[in-house]
Amino acid sequence: MKKNIRALISILLTLTVFTASFSFVAFAEENTGNVTITDEDALYTKGEKIYNKKGEEVFLRGINLGGWLIQEDWFTPVNTSKGNLDTFRILTERFGAEKAYELFDIYYDNWITETDFKNIADMGFNCVRIPFWYRNFQSDENGTWILDENGEIDLSRLEWAVEMCRKYGVYAILDLHAANGVQGYADHAGLSGTYHFFDRDEKGRWYREQAAELWEVIAERFAGDPAVAMFDLLNEPMCDVPMINRIYSYIWEYYDLAYDKIRAKDPDRLISMIGTWSVDKLPNPDDYGWTGVIYQYHQYDKNESDYTTRIASGWACGYNVPQLAGEFHPKGDKVNLDFAIKAYDRNNISWTLWTYKGYNSWAAWADWFIYGSFSDELIVDAANDSYEEIAEKWGEGIRTNSGNFREASLYQVAKKYLPYAELENAPFNTQEDIDNFKASKMKNSGYDYKTTCFFCGIYAKLESLPIIGELMRYIHSLIHTFTTSRNISK
16 A cells, blocks of 8 residues: 555656656736837748848748637547538537527637737747638638628638737748638648549539638738738648549649639739649749749658658759748658758748647647647537527637646747747848848759759649659659758758
């Protein structure tokens, strides 16, 4: 018995010491908002770089606000697993549409608050990627707009977020994370197990036109606003779709449609287009007449070679546009965040970490989050919790400064790689800052893909074909890995 008691005491003491090593989140009592974004901070591209109107090069280092305007159950306080549309349907069936939206408004008001934007700026990030989805603005799958008290399409959530970015001196990347019709099989596209956004029938065309129309509305509302870094046209299109069904030209057609809608309302806005997992899934922008575009990809790989391959193959395409790693997180024990961030920094690739905040019993100890919870008591059982229980769980307890969150592992990584936090003019970068903190662009050791790479020419002609196109992509990437990855330093 005494042995058991001593063992129990030992375990309790160990846990006490262990948990004490994770400090509670510290929050400033006063939000001064001394650094704001002005017209001179508006961004434009020149070749492979991004500049502001003052002529200073800007290197974007940011964080995603994942789980805010669109939930993913693995790190937000909800237990449905098929996606946010599934949660909407369950709550609507139980309480009615009006009550369902009331509950989500409670969630939106508390998951991210002004304090979070101040945290982001104080840490030294200079941009936030803000995932949203069509149901933030439409009440059904039929394209019914949610209107404000003035009868206009209600973009108040995005307007507030952009205003917070302006106040605290960080750029906003507005990201259409899930479109009506569902653009991929994964739950983060809104609903897993369905996929109709790229259907080649009348309904599929209607879905794509709906998404482009949403961008037209957003572009008109934010036209010329310097606090918006860019519009991110569609998150991870064709994600988890079987390889044989991935026809990338379908994605490009949608991008072109949305691009034209945006340009009609906001001619100078930066526009981000995602190749999902690699830049070489995107076309040469010159072929479409696209200007002011940034090519983006996401990366959740397990090996260092995966990171060097993506970087090498991306720059080797020679598209002469800036690149952004819009989401990334090394998986497994063969690559870490240090390697990934250094690889991006040293090769002129802007980045936004995934993600700012997570709620679950393990979140405080996970390297996925800046801030993580240490319990799961506020996770909503959408099918069984009462309206009152859900409202309480999604209330102030899920705020980052509620006492339920600690600085998680990603916090230390962010602090290590964000020297701009100590600069007087943070987060905007002078040329001296760039020279000091951003390593030079990757050199190709004289390798010229335009005249040397036989496979680039073949790939350009065959990349849209099922199977053959994929095979050529891998050969194409492999060739460039051997010729350029040796210049990517650890």
